[in-house]
Amino acid sequence: CGGDGQYSCYRCEGSGEMECSRCDGEGTTECESCEGDGEVECRKCDGSGEVDGEECDACEATGRVNCEDCSGSGREECSSCDGEGSVECSRCDGEGSTECDECGGYGTRDCPECS
Numbered sequence: 381c382g383g384d385g386q387y388s389c390y391r392c393e394g395s396g397e398m399e400c401s402r403c404d405g406e407g408t409t410e411c412e413s414c415e416g417d418g419e420v421e422c423r424k425c426d427g428s429g430e431v432d433g434e435e436c437d438a439c440e441a442t443g444r445v446n447c448e449d450c451s452g453s454g455r456e457e458c459s460s461c462d463g464e465g466s467v468e469c470s471r472c473d474g475e476g477s478t479e480c481d482e483c484g485g486y487g488t489r490d491c492p493e494c495s
Contacts (some may be wrong), residue, residue: 392469
């Protein structure tokens with residue numbers, strides 16, 4: 381450890397952060413409401429495009445409308461990383477370093493010949 385009692389965390393390479401595994405570092409995931417399509421079935425016409433024999437004005441007779449949860453993008457903010465794309469490293473608790481196993485964090489260890 382070089383005498384400072386700490387090692388750079390091997391898991392996060394000293395950054396204290398890891399790529400979010402849920403969104404693969406993108407910060408967004410597929411919208412669960414529309415399954416990434418960006419559109420959902422129109423509730424006014426139940427997807428038929430008609431209400432009482434007339435064209436549905438809510439969906440312009442297509443039977444589909446933009447998903448309200450993702451505003452039609454098909455993606456939503458990742459709930460694991462809050463859209464950041466990274467999460468705190470669980471090995472070093474975001475510190476970027478861990479206590480040296482050899483010296484217990486003291487920076488020195490007992491001499492095996494003297495003990």
